[in-house]
Amino acid sequence: MVNPLDLKTMLLAKHAQHVVLIHFPIALFITAVAFDFFATWTKRRGLADAAYYNLFVAAISTLPVLATGVLAWQFQFEGQKLKGILLLHLVLACASSMVIWLVCWTHFRARRRAEVLPSYRLTLEFLGVGLVALTGHLGGFLSGVNGPG
Numbered sequence: 001m002v003n004p005l006d007l008k009t010m011l012l013a014k015h016a017q018h019v020v021l022i023h024f025p026i027a028l029f030i031t032a033v034a035f036d037f038f039a040t041w042t043k044r045r046g047l048a049d050a051a052y053y054n055l056f057v058a059a060i061s062t063l064p065v066l067a068t069g070v071l072a073w074q075f076q077f078e079g080q081k082l083k084g085i086l087l088l089h090l091v092l093a094c095a096s097s098m099v100i101w102l103v104c105w106t107h108f109r110a111r112r113r114a115e116v117l118p119s120y121r122l123t124l125e126f127l128g129v130g131l132v133a134l135t136g137h138l139g140g141f142l143s144g145v146n147g148p149g
Helices: 007-012 016-021 023-042 045-076 084-112 121-143
Strands: none
Touching: 016 023, 016 045, 023 045, 023 084, 023 121, 045 084, 084 121
């Protein structure tokens, strides 16, 4: 039996880094959307600031997640041709990352220009949460958490 606390197993598993890192942008983005929603509802500047910083870190953290996802595909799936759930997961992951970056840019631009945030951003943020959830759900099937994988 493999020791679950073995450092070599944790760091060198074929897919471990992606599976661990993916939780950061998911949690940060969903938290940022919640902060932004409540900031809009309550008009509290502190919540808006928390949303902004969470979005910024979420956007930055998508970069290593995408990189480790491609590496996991190469190592765990031996670079097999993308099809089915794997292809859909990759497409949705790219779309999710783009939406996270777009929301971050929207907040950054409004803050830099000292403008009010556009009203469509909440729709974009909720679309992003849906994309992230669907992407994670498919990733669960690929890793074997949600079913055969």
